[in-house]
Amino acid sequence: MNHIDRRDFGAVALGAAAATLLHDREAEAQPRRPDAGTPLSPSAAEAAVAPLPFAPASLPGLSERMLVSHHDNNYGGAVRKLNEIRTQLAGADPAQSGAYWSLYGSLKAAELAARNSAVLHELYFGNLAAGQQPPAALATMVTQRFGSLDRLRAQMLGAAKAANGWIVLVADGASRTLEVVQTENHAMGGWSASPLLVLDVYEHAYAIDYGANKPGYFDAFWRNVGWNAVHERATRALARG
Ligand SMILES: [Fe+2]
The missing domain is CATH 3.55.40.20 (Iron/manganese superoxide dismutase, C-terminal domain)
Incomplete structure (x- = not known):
């Protein structure tokens, strides 16, 4: 084939x-999940850390210590960083961007990484x-x-x-x-x-x-x-x- x-x-x-x-x-039943998405809004709301959608001691082979650390430090860190980046973006001038380094361009790249990290972590925890x-x-x-x-x-x-x-x-x-x-x-x-x-x-x-x-x-x-x-x-x- x-x-x-x-x-x-x-x-x-x-x-x-x-x-x-x-x-x-x-x-x-379609219970609301962290990855379910939200209606289009005229303004960007501050991203929030979704709680783990399962009891952290309930998964055989994946320890509570590791899952809580992963959730709080890595996923939570991405969400907090996303909000920090967006706050800085609100004060950055897109007209200063160009082919070489710019504050605006660097913040936009970092925003995408943090945004995707938050989304993928919510999907990951949501499929455990x-x-x-x-x-x-x-x-x-x-x-x-x-x-x-x-x-x-x-x-x-x-x-x-x-x-x-x-x-x-x-x-x-x-x-x-x-x-x-x-x-x-x-x-x-x-x-x-x-x-x-x-x-x-x-x-x-x-x-x-x-x-x-x-x-x-x-x-x-x-x-x-x-x-x-x-x-x-x-x-x-x-x-x-
Ligand atoms: Fe991770």
């Missing part, structure tokens, strides 16, 4: 499974939960696209071992199928793609519990994937077309 054939196959698989996901959509299996429609989509859940797992682990950043399963609006995206920092991503399952592979996400044993951390992550959140995100992404 060549590359184009695989893309076509994936697009067909996504379309077939989408109908089942959308059929399920109305029947599901103990003891879940993928809902049937999501499992069907994953199997049709990747061959099996184990093959998706192998792709995400392979990307995780190579990266220091984020690994994200996305619903890609460009290819109309599921893709695994590997990024090296907060500011790179797959435009037009909707994140479904987010994995943090910065050292701060695992070193407290696992040292340099990234595969050990990955095993614990995989045991704690909140598949219901992944299913809800897939449903929302596919509803947007």
Whole structure:
């Protein structure tokens, strides 16, 4: 099967499974999550640190100490920095920007990194939960696209071992199928793609519990994937077309 054939196959698989996901959509409760987005506002509200959406001692293999540190220091730090940057941007002059260094340009780059860090951390914490299996429609989509859940797992682990950043399963609006995206920092991503399952592979996400044993951390992550959140995100992404 060549590359184009695989893309076509994936697009067909996504379309077939989408109908089942959308059929399920109305029947599901849609509790507000930190990553649910907000209506467009005429003014930018100050970003707020969302609480962990689970009891921090409830995930086997991921310690409360590490999760609380990750949430408070790394995610919380990104949110606080985002607000600080935006305060400084309010007083920076865009007319002073240019091809070489400028305060405005540097602040805009830092704003994007902090903003993406905050969003990705909320998605990451939002897709952690103990003891879940993928809902049937999501499992069907994953199997049709990747061959099996184990093959998706192998792709995400392979990307995780190579990266220091984020690994994200996305619903890609460009290819109309599921893709695994590997990024090296907060500011790179797959435009037009909707994140479904987010994995943090910065050292701060695992070193407290696992040292340099990234595969050990990955095993614990995989045991704690909140598949219901992944299913809800897939449903929302596919509803947007
Ligand atoms: Fe992180």
